[in-house]
Amino acid sequence: MQFTPEQIRTLRQSYAQILPELDRVADEFYADLFRRDPRIKSLFREDISAQGMKFMTVVGVIIDNLDDPERLDIEVGKLADGHAALGIRPEWYHTMQEALLDTFRYALGNRFTDEIHLAWRKIFEEICAKFDERRAAAESAKASG
Secondary structure, three states, X not given: OOOOHHHHHXXXXXXXXXXXXXXXXXXXXXXXXXXXXXXXXXXXXXXXXXXXXXXXXXXXXXXXXXXXXXXXXXXXXXXXXXXXXHOOOHHHHHHHHHHHHHHHHHHHHHHOOHHXXXXXXXXXXXXXXXXXXXXXXXXXHHHHO
């Protein structure tokens, strides 16, 4: 995954703006996600607030590694493998992406610019592509083994 310096700056600045409200943003994200597709909630066995903080921490790790493509690929690969093991369906990636974009839009209010929207959409699309790639590889290995 490659990002321009402008995209990295945009992603880091917008993430920094939601950091003071990370608990609330995480809760709103999961509430929106489950409203969009209630079947997804069955994947979560633990406290959603704790899961929300884990999720936002992972987003922070990704943001921190945007200018290190090798490290970013490793982190996203680990995340993709974990999601594949849980049985996350590819169509849920889009639902997650839209819920998170809307959550960030709400959290940032009028600070949520087109530039921010496009930068977050790009990173989510690249992450989802990596998830699909890893899931397909795991399915292929399973079928041939």
